[in-house]
Amino acid sequence: MTVAPEPPTMDPIRLPTPPAPPGRPGFPLIACVAPLVAAGLIWGITGSALVLVFAVLSPIIAVAGLLDGRRSTSRQRRRDVAGYAAQMAEARDAVDQGLARLRQEAWNAAPAAHWMLRNAHDATRWADPATASLVLGAGPGLSGLRLEGGDSAEQRELRARAAVLTGAPITVDPAGGIGLVGPGLVVTSLARSLVVQMVGQFSPRTLGVRIPAGDDWAWAVGLPHRSAVSPAGWLTITAGTPERPNRAGQPGQPGQSGGDFRIALAEAGATLPPGCATIVRVHGASEAELVRMGGHPAGLHFVPHLVAEQQTAGFGAMLRREAEAAGLAGSGDALPETVAFTPLCSGWDADSGRVAGRTDGSPGGLACVIGAGEQGPLSVDLVADGPHALVGGTTGSGKSELLVTWVAALAARYPPSQVTFLLVDFKGGAAFDTVRELPHCVGLITDLDDRDALRALASLAAELRHRERVLRDTGSRDITDPRSAGRLPRLVIVVDEFATMLDAFPTLHALFVDIAARGRSLGVHLVLCTQRPAGVVRDSLLANCSLRLSLRVNNAADSMAVIGSDAAARIDTGRPGRCVVRRGPAAAQACQVATTTDGDIQAVLDALPVSTQPPRRPWLDPLPRLVTAGQVAALAAEGPLSPAFKLGLVDEPELQRYTVAVYDPRADGHLLVMGGAGTGKSTLLTAIAAQAPHRVDLIPADVEATWDALVRARAALDGPAGPAPAGGRRHDAGPECRVLLFDDMDAVLARWGEEHRAAALDLLIGLLRDGAQSGLRLVVTGQRLTGALQALPALCQSRLVLRLPSVYEHQAVGESTASYDETVPPGGGLWRGARIQLMQAEPAGRNLEPAAVPSVLDEAGASVLLVVAGSAARSAAAIRAAASPAFPHVALLGAHPSAGARDDRLVISDVAAGTVLVGDADTWQAHWSLLTGLRGVAPLVFDGASLADFRLVTRRRDLPPALAPAGSRGWLVRPDGTVHRVTVP
Incomplete structure (x- = not known):
């Protein structure tokens, strides 16, 4: 119990510090003695007695300095006293204002x-x-006003005055x-x-x-x-x-x-x-x-x-x-505490206003009973009283129960061919669990997935266009025109927590204003429910909501916003379901909303006639996580498609449809596919290769196959077509266009050495730049755009973006941050700004392995092999272990010279047929004359040697074929100068 309301916390008022009295100035001894000393020194130097006259000025200067100090001290004292008085006056004003504010706040509370x-x-x-x-009257109370600093008598008096709040409400x-x-x-x-x-x-x-x-x-x-x-x-x-x-x-x-x-x-x-x-x-x-x-x-x-x-x-x-x-x-006391749904609603006759046998309603209206009023069953009609309704009610007032009862009452009276429901619940969907199984329900939108909710709501604009198109085709003015009878059921959009939806998606307000403006003629009705109507539902929307229902709300402003009076703010908290209904300018009516149970919903379901034709849905389900080739083929059969690659299904909610995503290399140019690990990039390439309407080379994510494909493609652009693909598969369907499919290009580049990487990037960028003129198209997949790969989006005319690890990488490929969605399943992404789900690849029919690389020991026609090894001893041991009959002799260069060799060096005549000479690059440099003599007849093999060793020994600046980092691969330079990739022991 308190005497006065708890004082609010206010910033403390700082009191000034009283001025300290300045000290009295001391006697200017130095100023007095200095002239005497100076006069004595000058007299001693010049001997002039006249100089001693200056000594007489010494006491005069001292007295003058003393008087000037006292004058300055007095002036400073007056300034300090005046400043302190001004600060105290400000503090008194602050105290008075603070007390007045606290007093006003106390009375407001x-x-x-x-x-x-x-x-x-x-x-x-x-x-x-x-x-x-209860307020007994006005009296003194603790103010709670804090004053800091100062402790003079005047300030103690001010503290005492500030501590008491006079004229405060005395409450008990x-x-x-x-x-x-x-x-x-x-x-x-x-x-x-x-x-x-x-x-x-x-x-x-x-x-x-x-x-x-x-x-x-x-x-x-x-x-x-x-x-x-x-x-x-x-x-x-x-x-x-x-x-x-x-x-x-x-x-x-x-x-x-x-x-x-x-x-x-x-x-x-x-x-x-x-x-x-x-x-x-x-x-x-x-x-x-x-x-x-x-x-x-x-x-x-x-x-x-x-x-x-x-x-x-x-x-x-x-x-x-x-x-x-x-x-x-x-008269409100006549309202019952609770009302059961089935006895009241199932047999109510809208035409007579009496309880009668069940009918299928009248096509011109949507009348149904929702509860009991003072004179009996109380009905509302969205068509006659609407076309739209606004429902207000705070938590625990029975708001969700009203919506469920309203939906169930409409479903009990009208078949799905006359009315359908789209339910929107931004509290998770639990409010409509009992009615979502009704055949009238064509969709339930919840806040569990914001993107799915936006997608579904965007479909409403397409639904309005569809209804306009139907009315235009039948020549009807609106849905009540007999010429459109049976073509369009009325669609009731029920939105629970409308304010929450607008907080999450403010742009949707314009869509609902559009629906409210055109809904009457198109047969679309809104039932908007919110806890706080005041300031949330704008006038442009309220103007079309002629039917108003308000359960208990927290304040008079919310009640006024719904029904034009504060009656709903005074509904008893212990009466959930108590409601005030207002139809346009008519007087408000009190009502007790009927309670709907699961058994009531089941009774409605049992009473509905069996129908094999489901109602048309105003929105499609989200794209499936798995799209098969059969689904794509079935949809593609609905309309003509150019001979192009089918990628998957594209979601177009604004058109209420799925379409087939196609990639036509001739028209769409190069294609860049970006996505994280496991997002479906390789599956996409497999699906494209399986269709093969053009000449397609599928290049796996292998450094050797990728290098060969780049070199071969460059050679094809510069001259005749290159050899058959190694490590890939080719499907020929016409000479007009050739497609190369490169998988995980960024990962392949990372496995090359620096010079091979730079050369491969030059080849790739050159193909992207020059390939279009020769009918060459590239499809390049990757996970990250780093280094020179950042130029790929500008060189590729088409782009497919799958799920990436972060929004920054998503933005780096040219997509907006707003389109980033980390929840899309594998195969999901963006194709030309729209959501796509890729098609799963069909089995290709054969397993294509990379082309076999010949062994260096199977080199035909060679009697001697020259091996430049990174580790000569290890390579020699491996060749001996291989025991090739063509090369029975393995010699480690420099370790075992022949008996007749001069200076322990071999000459050509010392090398017998079937010999493998092994040495490192430095050793071969030491035997350069032997190397020079044998290179014209013997192949030169590089096993575990670096690119620098290759160039040191061969004196060549061109790049040999790239080698797999972890493979048993080497280079073989034939006597004619050609370089090949070979397998080494």
Whole structure:
């Protein structure tokens, strides 16, 4: 319990430091002695007695300096005092402003009875707070204002003034009972003030009022709380004599079992009933004393807030009218606590407004009953009352139950051929779990996947175009035209948490405004539901929502935004499903929404006629994770396709369709495919090669095969066609276009040496630049664009982007950051700005292995082999272990010279047929004459040698074929100078 509201935290006010008195200036001894010393020195040098006259100035200068110091000190003292006074004046103003602000905030947080009487519509929100707080009057309280610094008497006085908030609201908790002691007239006026506050805070469903007989309380007879039926608690006013304890035995809180309040009036303290936790003694109209609060002495004096009987005139009648509009009192008491769906809704006749046998409804409207009103079943019609509806309601008010009941009631009355539902729930979809199995439901959009939600909502624009096209083809003006009968069912779009959807996707507001503007003629209706309508649903959308329904909302502004009054803000929290319905300018009606169970939905399903024709859906499901060649072929058969490669399916929600993605090398140029590991790049190349409508070479991610393909393609551009592909497969379907498929180009480049990598990049870029003129097209796949590969997007006319590891790599290939989606499955990506799912490759029919590389020991026609080895001893041992019959002799150059050799060096005549001479590059340099003599007849093999060794020994600057880093590969230079790749032991 508090006397005044908790003061808000404010920044402390800094007090100035009082000025310190300046010290008195000392005697200028140095200024006095200096002239004497100077005069003496000059006299000693010049001997002139006239110089001694300057010594007389010494006391004059000293006295002048002393006077000047005192003058400066006095001036500084005056400046410090004036500055301190100005700072203190600012501090006093800050204290006054802070106290005024705190006082205003305290009264805003605890409005008194006079404010409620002047602003009844805003004050009586009936939000049913967990605890009540009553304003007794105005008095002193702790301000909570902090002052820092300074400790002078003046500042201590200012601190004392800032600590007390005069004129603050004195509030008490009515729990435990309030006893008012004093003269009868003023005590009754104070009690009247407390009653006004209590009925303004609690609704008639939560608090009932018992008043004593007499003219002083005649004004309270009209309060709706007087006729409350079984409220959660009672407010009892006793005057004069004690009464028995309440039915629970002790006072309590509304909303709890047996919770009551009590206000007791007495002329003297002895006549008060026992147990009052708060006792107030009223001395007069301007003075009262809080004697006890919460069972403890208080002794606080304040000015009571008194309310005269004339000030309450009409207050009770006004509250009763508002309670009746909200279904909380008067005729609203006739509304049942709960309403069952099946007995009320299944047999209601929209034409007569009576409960009758079930019909299939009327094609011109969408009337259905959603609950019970004061006069019986209450129906709404989206066509007649709409065309669109706005539903407001806070958490726990029964908002989702209203939507489920509305959908179920429409489904029970109209078949899917007349009405369909698109359900949108941005709370996860649980609200519509019970109705999603209805055949009328053509889609459920949730917030589980933002991209799927946007995709589905984008399809709505296409649905509007489809309906316009149907009406135009039939020559109809709108959906009610007989010429379009049976062609288009009405589509009801139900959006739960509309504000949440707009927060996530603000651009969708324009789409819903468009639907609202054109929906009536096209048969598209919106039911928009939100917790906070005020400021969320704009006027352009509200103008078309003529049907308004509001369950309980948190404040009057939200209630006004929906139904034009604050009646929904005063609906009892203990009445979920209580609703206020307003149709255009007509008066609002109270309603208890029917409760729909799983059994009710099953009964609706059982009563529906069996139909083999499902309703048309306004949007397609997301692309499947697995797209087969059969699915693509079936869709491709629907329209003509050019002889091109089929890649997969493209999602076009704005056109409500899937289309086949095709790549025509002749028209589309080179194709760059980027994607992370396992995203389907190799599968795509396999699928393209399997179709083979053109001449296709599939190059695996192998350094040797890729190098050969690049060299061969360059040679083909520069002259006659090169040899058959090595390590790849070729399908010939016509000479007009040739396609090379390179897999994982960036990974292959990383496995080459620096010079081979640079040469391969030059070859690749040259083919991309020059290939178009000769009918050559390249399809290049990779994971990352690094180094010179960053030029590929500019050289490739077509681009397919699969899932990449990060948004930065996605942006590096030329796509926008907004299109990045890390959740796409393997095979999913972007093709020309649209979402694509690649087709799974069919078996190619044969397993193509890289072409075999001949062994160096199988070299035909050679009698001697010359081996340049990185490790001569290891290569010699490996060749001996291979035991080739063509080369039975293996000699390690320089280790075993012949008997007749001069200077331990071999000559040509020393080398017998069938000999393999092995040495490293330096050793062969030492035997250069032998190397020169044998190269004309013997092949030269490089085993484990570097490119530098190759150039050192051969004196050639051209690059030999690239070698697999981990393979048993070497170079063989034939006597005619050709270089080949060979397998070495």
